[in-house]
Amino acid sequence: MxxxxxxxxxxxxxxxxxxxxxxxxxxxxxxxxxxxxxxxxxxxxxxxxxxxxxxxxxxxxxxxxxxxxxxxxxxxxxxxxxxxxxxxxxxxxxxxxxxxxxxxxxxxxxxxxxxxxxxxxxxxxxxxxxxxxxxxxxxxxxxxxxxxxxxxxxxxxxxxxxxxxxxxxxxxxFSNNVMDATLHYSKHIVDESALSGLPESAKEAAAQAAQQKDLTGYIFTLDIPSYLPIMMYADDAALREEIYRAYSTRASSLDASNGKFDNTDNINKTLALRSEISQLLGFDNYSEYSLATKMAESTEQVIGFLEDLAIRSKPQAEQDVAELKAYAEKEFGVKELNAWDYTYYSEKLKQQKYAVSDEELRPYFPEDKVISGLFEVVSRLYSLTIVEVEGVDTWHKDVRFFEIRDTQVDGSIGGLRGSFYLDLYARAKKRGGAWMDECRVKRTTADGTVQSPVAYLTCNFNAPVGKKPALFTHDEVVTLFHEFGHGIHHMLTKVTVGGVSGINGVAWDAVELPSQFLENWCWEPEALAFLSGHYETGEPLPKDLLGKLLAAKNFQSAMQMLRQLEFSLFDFTLHQLPADAANVRKVLNEVREKVSVIMPPEFNRFENSFGHIFAGGYAAGYYSYKWAEVLSSDAFSKFEEEGIFNPDTGRSFLENILEKGGSQEPMELFVAFRGREPSIDALLRHSGITGDAQAA
Known part of the structure; x- marks a missing residue:
């Protein structure tokens, strides 16, 4: 139901x-x-x-x-x-x-x-x-x-x-430059024939963007909901190349502003200051300093962990690339793939192998169906009721506000656990990406009352177009679940000491555990049955489409694994070096030569918009995503063993992980839930990677 x-x-x-x-x-x-x-x-x-x-x-x-x-x-x-x-x-x-x-x-x-x-x-x-x-x-x-x-x-x-x-x-x-560089570029297209291959949803959104600027035709920007459809579906290789160049050179000397928003100097200054501050405090480097507040015990342990995953993943990733190249040559006569070709031909190969595309699935994931389905998942797992509160003062008309309440044994609505603002759509002057942040923490105040937690949940999805509701890709559904996982970690805490309430005091390399954990339900048929429904007919996701979605889950997963490991090793290695030796381009290229199976073109300036490590909290900590994914995969394997909506297992996760916040060490909490320390096996299995442990 x-x-x-x-x-x-x-x-x-x-x-x-x-x-x-x-x-x-x-x-x-x-x-x-x-x-x-x-x-x-x-x-x-x-x-x-x-x-x-x-x-x-x-x-x-x-x-x-x-x-x-x-x-x-x-x-x-x-x-x-x-x-x-x-x-x-x-x-x-x-x-x-x-x-x-x-x-x-x-x-x-x-x-x-x-x-x-x-x-x-x-x-x-x-x-x-x-x-x-x-x-x-x-x-x-x-x-x-x-x-x-x-x-x-x-x-x-x-x-x-x-x-x-x-x-x-x-x-x-750094963050301002990325936003300004993203805003600076737009592509105005009048001739619809230039958009061959693009799905109607992408064209409708681009047409709406043009209308909002009193223009005819279509406007494309570097916001992800506008950028990705070009890379995935546009038949015009020259258009894909232009958009790829614009996106991959943002905030660099090569971007459309001619370097007005160039972050190169900011990066070098930041690295020099991080090196200096770590040495002031007696650490050899910033990576070592970063680990002082994390689960990982040493820089060697982190590098070893990442390299082990790379060794296990690379042979399969090389096979993925070889398959893609052979397919592009056989079916399209393309002998050499450029950087702006990989996503396009990968989507074609995925459709050939599994007869499913993101666009075919999109009508089955309308906003309200997805949100009500998300609430149903957490309701079944943790006995919660989520209600929308109308008339709350927000920063934009599209923002919604909700309360999370306990569900009593008799089914009635109980006390307040937390509240959150939900801001789903991309718009101008809004930072890209998706995130959860604290508005207010749970704590006992000076007069002895307990302050309830409040969260911001922010995404950048396409807004409704015309009379259609917002329709999400399955990837966007996964993103929403991820951020909501962070949100309930913040909101369901029972700890009333502010410094370790919710996500506070949680080691950074464990903080992604609840978010990545909740993503798993996006792939479960039992959950997808109420998470999906055609926006016009209400028809649930047909069995054949569901089967194709699940079959395609691990398409090119080893390539995706290596991409994340590339980012993680680049970040951690860069912060291990003294400032005078931290040549950013050199470090990035050396990491790519070691672990990557696709080498980006020389003009690519990915690092200049890598906000996670230069404008966020992930400096010498980007590895946390993979570190925590080991925890989340192993935690979910307990639900696979005992039932994905087993109320006792859900209660155990709630009580041992979500409610404890940062009040105990993450490993203690994990062992209390799982009964043992984590194993990497579940992560590899869930990713469809068959890397031989002996290879490491």
């Missing part, structure tokens, strides 16, 4: 809507002063705590957590709006706050007297009386003081602060 979406008015909401951000009232004019005032209040609290000198959890951690949470709730909607509905004025105000926030973070992390009080509490008799989450917060804080340079001499402390501030600015500039 499909989980229909219950809609309620704002008056019926359980979350306090007055405590949510008032997006319509956020004005760039007031932002800088508001942030300055909030930081000043936080600093006053710190000095008061130090002056008090009381070595207690309440004086040290609870008082500071309250002040920092107020700052976070002020800054969160500002940072979020800058990502999803940016403007020149908002960007200017946002970027002006970054040095202020960086300076406060450094001030806090290098406060020797505050650190001494934390260390004293850790060694005091009070420590034994703290709850496990409280101990974890305290232990993490003491570790983080060291990583913030608290023990450095004064001159090096000052340099550390300068570096942190510069790194923050560079990260923002």
């Amino acid at each position: 499909t989980h229909s979406i219950t809609r309620i008015s704002s008056q019926e909401a359980l979350v306090d809507l007055h405590a949510l951000p008032q997006f319509s009232k956020i004005s760039p004019v007031n932002i800088v002063q508001s942030v300055q005032d909030a930081i000043a209040k936080c600093k006053d609290t710190v000095e008061s705590v130090v002056e008090n000198g009381e070595i207690s959890y309440q004086n040290l951690i609870e008082r500071l957590d309250q002040a920092d949470d107020e700052l976070s709730q002020l800054w969160s909607p500002i940072g979020h709006m800058n990502s999803v509905l940016s403007s020149d004025e908002l960007r200017e105000a946002h970027d002006a706050c970054l040095p202020l926030l960086s300076e406060y973070s450094t001030y806090l992390g290098q406060h020797e007297k505050l650190c001494a009080l934390y260390q004293a509490l850790q060694k005091s008799e009070h420590y034994a009386n703290l709850s496990p989450p409280q101990k974890k917060v305290l232990d993490n804080a003491v570790r983080d003081f060291t990583l913030s340079g608290v023990a450095l001499p004064a001159d090096k402390k000052q340099r550390f602060a300068e570096i942190r501030s510069q790194m923050s600015d560079l990260s923002s500039t």
